Amino acid sequence: MNVLIVKLSSLGGVVDAMPAVQDILSELPGTQVDWVVEPDFAPLVRRCAGVHRVIECDLRRWRETVFTADTRTAWRAFSSDLQYECYDAVLDLQGLSKSALVAKMARLSPQGLRYALANQTEGASFEAPTRWVSDVAIPVEPRIHAIDRSRVMCARALVYAIPEKLSFGLAPHIGQELRATKSIANTFFDSGTLTSAPVVAMLHGSSRADKHWPDEHWLELGHRLNSLGYTVAFAHNNDEEQWRSESIASRLGQALVWPRMGMNALTDALGECLGAVGVDSGLSHIAVALDLPHVQIYNFDTLWRTAPQNNDHQISVFAEPTPSVDAVWNAWMQASALAALRGDSTH
Structure with a gap:
């Protein structure tokens, strides 16, 4: 199974989504997980164990330079990279319009589905239209830890039990x-x-x-x-x-x-x-x-x-x-x- 995670930012939010990836890899062996993220955080995601492909998306900068040739070239390259694979599941863990746009652009397999959050959780940003462009909206408890929000959504979307052990898959290396x-x-x-x-x-x-x-x-x-x-x-x-x-x-x-x-x-x-x-x-x-x-x-x-x-x-x-x-x-x-x-x- 090919899975695409869409979690573009922020630094803490990206780190908090890593345990969900480890859960998927643990409970669904053989799954390939790709991740779309902003360039500033891409080096960190590349260090997350088991992530197959990191796709950089610089929407924040592209919005400011939308009419330049460089931005048009970068957008075409991003679109090509995003659509290189077909995905059985696209999981929008961000819940914002920008992440919904990315999820919508991704290419699905014949039976593939796009998943989004069905509701806002306390203390987290959320834009309701994101659930309308998905195939399945996943409800989560409104008062929930930031790490659990991603873990619960992924587990409910892909139908597995959340492992008892919490792992980020982020190991230091000396470079x-x-x-x-x-x-x-x-x-x-x-x-x-x-x-x-x-x-x-x-x-x-x-x-x-x-x-x-x-x-x-x-x-x-x-x-x-x-x-x-x-x-x-x-x-x-x-x-x-x-x-x-x-x-x-x-x-x-x-x-x-x-x-x-x-x-x-x-x-x-x-x-x-x-x-x-x-x-x-x-x-x-x-x-x-x-x-x-x-x-x-x-x-x-x-x-x-x-x-x-x-x-x-x-x-x-x-x-x-x-x-x-x-x-x-x-x-x-x-x-x-x-x-x-x-x-x-x-x-």
Whole structure:
């Protein structure tokens, strides 16, 4: 059976859809799974175990340059790539007009069907017309975890029981980009500090300011991690995040600000860490998918929708207006200790 997943964005949403792919491959052996995704997230999907073909769709950019020759050429190439295979099932996990358009363009086998979400779920974007252009609309519970939303939809569409084990199929690998990153980072320290000290990633960035944890809290957490011999590493995705990273790191004894990296290098770098502490963001979702010891910080109660699931070494901390340093520190100590008991902290 040939299956096409349509999940174009966002970073966290793409990561959260990976367990559904692992379910399909586990419960329907021999299935070929292709995935349509935006170019920024394509490197991550290519690392998802079992994905046969990754089809890049840059609708966001094409809408802005619709009348240019380059865009027309790119659109024709995308259409050709999308229609290269016939699919027995096209699963629109996004629930938006842009994903419905892609699903509609895909080529079906004689008995093939297009599946879409039948209803909106709390906290997730949804555009009702998407269900009208599908062959089958799959109802899901209106209050459901983001990971479960994709898993439930796929299981109901393709008729299998959801496996008890949750797997993302995202394994770190060491590549040339990471080695280059380590070389750059080592210039911040004297002779090999990075290679001798375990690294904890500090994932403070978010596109939403209301998800931020105060800089002084990050600084205090960094001091406590330094006191245990850990190096802390700050990731960033834009100039403001870089400025915050450098401001905090400059006041710590053993800290570095990673260079701005592509998705592959960033995932590799996270995979080399002992663990991570972060706000609810796409990078935190990658850390969870890599099965790192992780503490996820929440300023409001959306844990039911995006928190790590069923992992004693991945802990969420919620408080209003924001969790204290002590609360996050205690969660980190618990997560890292339980991971060590499991033998997971071998990075």
